[in-house]
Amino acid sequence: MTGQEIFQPNPPPDPSQLDDGILQYSVKLDTTNYLPKEELDSIQLFRRAADYIAAAMIFLKSDVLLERALTFDDIKPRLLGHWGTCPGLAMVYAHLNRIIRKTGLDALYVVGPGHGAPAILSCLWLEDSLSNFLPEYTRNRQGLQKLIAGFSVPGGFPSHINAETPGAIHEGGELGYALSVSFGAVMDKPDLVVACVVGDGEAETGPTATAWHGFKYIDPVESGAVLPIVHVNGFKISERTIYGTMDNKEITALFTGYGYQCRIVQDLDNIDNDLAASMDWALAEIKNIQTTARSGNPIVKPRWPVIILRTPKGWHGPKEFHGEAIEGSFHSHQVPLPGAKSDGEELSVLQSWLKRYKPEELFDDQGSPCEGILNCIPEERTRKLGQKPESYKGYQPLELPDWRDLSVEKGTQESCMTTIGKLLKEVIKSNPRTFRIFSPDELVSNKLGATLEVTGRNFQWDVASRNQGGRVIEILSEHTCQGMLQGYTLTGRTGLFPSYEAFLGIIHTMMVQYAKFTKMASETRWRQDIASLNYLETSTWTRQEHNGFSHQNPSFIGAVLNLKASSARVYLPPDANCFLSTIAHCLRAKNYVNLMVGSKQPTPIWLSKEEAEMHCIAGASVWKFASVDDGVHPDVVLVGIGVEVTFEVIAAAALLRRLAPDLRVRVVNVTDLMILGAPGTHPHSLTDDAYGTLFTTDKPTHFNYHGYPIELKGLLFGRPGLGRVTIEGYNEEGTTTSPFDMMLCNRTSRYHVAASAVRNGALNNPRVAVYAHQVESYFKHQAQKDKDYILAHGQDPVDTYKTPEFK
Template sequence: MPGQYIAQANPPPDPSLLSDDILKYATTLDTKNFLNEEELKSIDLFTRAADYIAAAMIFLNSNALLDKPITHDMIKPRLLGHWGTCPGLILIYAHLNRIIRNTGLDALYVVGPGHGAPAVLSCLWLEDSLSTFLPEYPRNREGLTRLISRFSVPGGFPSHINAETPGAIHEGGELGYALSVSFGAVMDNPHLVVACVIGDGEAETGPTAAAWHGYKYIDPAESGAVLPILHVNGFKISERTIFGVMDDKEITALFTGYGYQVRIVEDLENIHNDLAASLTWALSEIHTIQKAARSGSPIIKPRWPMLVLRTPKGWTGPKIINGEFIEGSFRSHQVPLPNAKTDAKELADLQKWLGSYGPNELFDEAGSPVEAILKIVPEDGKKLGMREESYKAYKPLLTPDWRKYTVAAGEQESCMKAIGRFLKEVVKENPKTFRIFSPDELVSNKLDAVLEETGRNFQWDIASRNQGGRVIEILSEHTCQGMLQGYTLTGRTGLFPSYEAFLGIIHTMMVQYSKFAKMAYETSWRQPCGSLNYLETSTWTRQEHNGFSHQNPSFIGAVLSLKPRFARVYLPPDANCFLSTISHCLRAKGYVNLMVGSKQPTTVWLDKEAADKHCIAGASVWKFASVDDGVDPDVVIVGVGVEMTFEVIAAAALLRKLVPALRVRVVNVTDLMVLSLGTAHPHALSEDAFETLFTKDRTVHFNYHGYPIELRGLLNGRGDGRVSIEGYNEEGTTTSPFDMMLCNHTSRFDVAIAAIRGGARFNPRVAVEAHEKESYIKHLAQKERDYIYANGKDHDDIFDTPKF
């Protein structure tokens, strides 16, 4: 009966079947006359109208409804846009509309080909979602003219889907992340289905290859579902795609191996019936899997459905121009008629192309879509462009009082152990709105207290299946990042702990997200969402056993390079300060928060009250380690980071014994952004505040956890001529922890020498013996290195708390 379909049983045939049998199973589906005549007409008109608008957006600056012949002056001066992917994206959008209208499905549409903005914007205008958020684009002649003429021009819509696009939670500028973002979006959203389109160019990326496994981390009892749609149109910018030259058997075998049920949609003569039946089948399979899990009898290793849509690149566009194939070739990727502004032949071809859609049949006199198009448009709350998950779904996180997890000053404690206990309670208080995305390093990073409250949500593992674990562990930083983005942008809060050296893998992903966040912040109708929270540990200072490859703090610089409004970098000096910091970051909205700390036990310098005040200030004088509480110093020595601060305090203690005449002020910086110049950052110290901490004229020496050039750039000239900086300088190997300090000139001996040199400029009593003391300290450093190389370890007491 048209409009109905009985889903195949899940699971599918035994994977040991021959590939020919698998192919038959995956591609056999009766699609003849699946749609009734009214639905078929409406979908056809919707796709024609959207295709027309998308093409017109690339070319026209006026004459939006082709009321008269196109002339050269009606063509935009710069032709920007990507036509090739648009017809496929529109086709899927139209069919999702039909299903949503008929069934009430709750869905989001995530588009990997980010340059497909004309496709999505045209559909948003047709369904009247655009005017809901942007009233200047009403569904009439005026709104259509503005949409078409203002696309990809200064002040108008960009050529990418971005945060200004209603319904969007993914930009797609850098390819590879649509699928992982989609999996993050459905976690803890049991009602939601995300239809995710992966272009066959994007499918060639490494991040996408890993993300196909994402459903293995989706518990169908508690979460929604992702329907991946691999759009195979055969070409990228100027070359064939890998998937474009794979036959049906190869593609089916590949994705069957991944664990999917595959349906290939490729009947171009009957495409609407084929796609409608296939989508209905896929949703039926999803329902079967979820129903079983939610009734307490989950299917063992369920095979989730996926679709492979084969359509020509640039379908419905120009066929041949100047003797070269356009439709179905790479030449349709961007602008099929690049010389339409000046070439009469291409202008005539454009007239023919746009006219082929029959705009007079699609829009009435007022410029509104004809009634038949609107028959597949869902109700307002269900429209793909109006889903609240995409723009106003933030659920504030409940955090316990961090003070309950502090330890007494003077004790030794691992920052990560302390916050692991805190996170255990965060998980307990937020069972549906908080997740940890970790590249298989939770235990290694000493956060395993979390596992006392929750498990790992790995559905292919019998031990954790259907248990609702809050921890996602997969050895793909890209997948963790994508899932974190999808989870965050749909209103929840996540945490990404990682080895310091390997967070750089997702550097550009983080930057892409920050650009989306910037545009979202500047878009009036988007409400704030949580922050991206990174926890960077297993740092270079304690990766001496793993060697040079594991020593890399460059992700700090990546965050520092972001727009200041969104960048936050914290280097808490001890466990108590770290507890205060993470509690703040998990509650904060709209930032990229990077927290850097040690997993090894280190001295706790501040009690909970002092830690609270210090973190609020972002930086302060540590009187207990300073001479005369830091008043009237000869030199200022500054620690930034756990181990760097320890060496600064050890240096202060050493100087008390060796150079008692030297007046030392010790400062700790926990919020790196306070060092920014003036108004460069919301947390930046004023010039007066900077001088109260670091004096007006005394030498200041920074012992910094990251690359010195980062800190110099952050200071931006502050303290010119009197500031010296040491930090990680790409020296390392498999050695001892203290030798790492010596290698990078960040040891207590290096700090003490810098302090003597600086103090000698202002204190004659220090100057008179500076050379002697400096030589002796160098001698102590060499003796320490000799001991390390002779014994294969540091002195047992090297990291004991310094005594003053």
């Protein structure tokens, strides 16, 4: 038997059994003696064992089975970990095991309170998933000793769930993202259910508040389902939680408004029957929604289930100590008995606490779990929560078109975004179940509308797009887009996140947390490749049109630059052909964070498809057509990094050809930003010899850079001869103004580039020195004239964006 075949949908609640008003959506169930005694006993044994191991992991380094009286020497020197959420997490794990064992349900377990690692690790050891990946964690005394003694110490498991934790696709260290990750994970996996525990502290975060709408983007025909379980234990680190102060009517009203139907689990004396019945009800509701949709008669705006689980914080731990409550208070959040290493009274309380679990009944003489515990664990290896293939080896490469077939003729003008929209259209056609675009309501604005010729938006609450299998998730929440992208990627698929440049910074820390997860994943022996996380940054500060200063912020580049070199990739393709080559590469690449920065406005096609391919492979090259004498023996080197600022470099080179004909100029374009780093700092870094060949070893070099100049200074640090380098970029100057005025404001205009070239070229070329001051003054004068024209006429001078000619 597979899936949820034993479950039947719950009939509509009898109104006579419900409270009045909003509580009509708070589902009532008869949970009396719901579980057969054997199942109930097994679940309770599993919970006791998991809770015991979790508590022991925080405190013990020896005598892990309490075979004698504890001494101070048995306690770890540093007590690290979080106890408060562990009993609830272990309880949900036990109940998922029951369902999986009984029905063969395909499930993943995503835990928002990632600091509950002791609970998850204890369950993984009990089900023998740790030893499958890490053979030293055997399911016996030796393995248990290693697990307990090695937790949260150097060389052992950390105190948070991370990529070293089998079955994990979310760390939970930074709160707020578990729910959106879960929704991303079930997309295009119709048989998968993700049970997602959202802690009541995490539920206070903005990202979680928006993610509750995630089910409205889940088509039950093509995708699986998320079962959210809100764990309300009432306290954070040192304060009550908002959800903990809400009564059932308030919580029901909240989730009814979101579109869910609630089941509140709070009968502590009958908790296992209550939770078992509730999870069966929830899965039956999910099955009903999916079955009707897949039979061609979908429920319009179905109410998906949510479980509200109310348990005391730190349940079954010490009740109180020194007159202060521990269980049911914030004192149980981390280490309930922090003085157990040196205080005899606390050590005695710890001994009594751990003894209450009766470890002698839970483990045999070899330290292995007793048979009753094993009866709760799925028998099929790949059904176990810690060994689901989707969590570590699901990568499916994309079938990509040949980008050259979509290339644009050299010498014309075209929007980079319009061009790659056509490529993405082909990607969607060839990969109907393994590629999605996650966009914060900016797809058409960013000129990627070609994708909508073959797909639609997947918004199930909109009559125009429901049940259409759309590949575009468009929700005005960068956090939700990022979380969904993470879940989709970590379970084997490939996604793209296009965004206005200024607002990608909203998910800066989410991206960093993800990169930390993937860094650790790469250091395990068992996690396999995943697709890269692909960001497409457009609507940049250089072309904001009607938007002002608020929409001018290229700082996400710096966020990616700060990642480990093994992860970070930043590309600034200078034209549409280079962008085609770049995005084709990024969609094939694995295990990276790729950031591509480009323009949605028409700009010149500088390179043919053959030239673009060579340029992108190299990461940078001399553009001979804009250089004097093909760039040989230059007096100065002018470098463009980014679409519009490169245009200004080319325009400056054309001005210099006319007004400073004796100046020998070399023009270089950099498309792969990482080549600039000093040798050894990045896999793409040029050697010093290659760097010198490209930029010379002794000539003044001026960089016109799309991002913040300080980023480039950091990249170049360590290169020889930096005293001859000048850098201009975005200098935090802007308003609602014309595109060229943005260049003037930030000193990246052709006049500023040309003035720098003449000023520095005069140091090496005496012919130029004769008239350098005069020409530089002219450039400054012309910059002011153009600025005056813009202020007077509200637009740039007529020929500003005419492609420069070189004769």
